[in-house]
Amino acid sequence: MPELPEVETIVRGLRPAVLGRRIAAVEVRERRLRTPVPPDLERQLCSRRIVDMTRHGKHILVFLDDATVWLLHLGMTGRLTLRSRNGSGHPHDRLIVEIEGGGILAYNDIRRFGSVAVVAGATLEAALAPGVDALSAAFTGDHLWQSARARRTSVKILLMDQRVVAGVGNIYANEILFHAGVRPHRLARRLSRRACGRVVEATRSVLTAAIASGGSTISDYRDGFDRFGWYQEQHTVYARGGLPCRACGARIRVTTLAGRSTFWCPNCQR
């Protein structure tokens, strides 16, 4: 589910609500996530004050007052929401964090593909995928071009490789390549610097527009306050196989690339 725009929306919403507050209690309801929840997570989080909350790629970073960082990755169906009070009726709650005077931060994850950990601030970079954040100034056409040069893979697979650029998943890779006018299976190393620049520009504009719409809700995604995103209404190709292209009317094509559904317009993308 959550790619960069969804994670950014969650962080923007929750950050002001938790900043400066202390974690009063921690309850792990399910330790079997993608990687098992560490046995000492409760101890690592409890009584810590939250000094900052940011995002890198698809990771949520919660900076704590003992120079550690609480890392969350939401996988496919993860949600991080703030509720006024604890309660039952939330079947897939995996982690409950009580914020002193600030409600309950609940990590809910139907499929348990997400992960939770606490790392020392000094080891943060090692804990994250090495790719530059898709919205950072470091993600340039030249960076993409240089990354593509040594590799023999398609531009879509490269764009989704978190070691190259962090934050782009399947929905937005499809959307970005439509806006850049580039076919997903084009060999990345055969793109010109100029074309790489167009892909990076499209990345910035698509992700920014998606954030402005609160992300895409396909089925499971909700923001930090349990609200839907609306960018799915602006999707041009994703999940539109067989439908007419919004720009030219040609039928949107569907194929599989690296096991992921891939959509493109045979006329608008070359």
Added chain:
DNA sequence: CGCACCCCCTGCCGGC
């Protein structure tokens, strides 16, 4: 190295 294919897990939807 790249990639096709599998896994993890749960829910939903369409077809029969």
Added chain:
DNA sequence: TGCCGGCAGGGGGTGC
């Protein structure tokens, strides 16, 4: 109506 296969925003592992 009910069952079964296929598919889903992610990531990691294997073997060719």
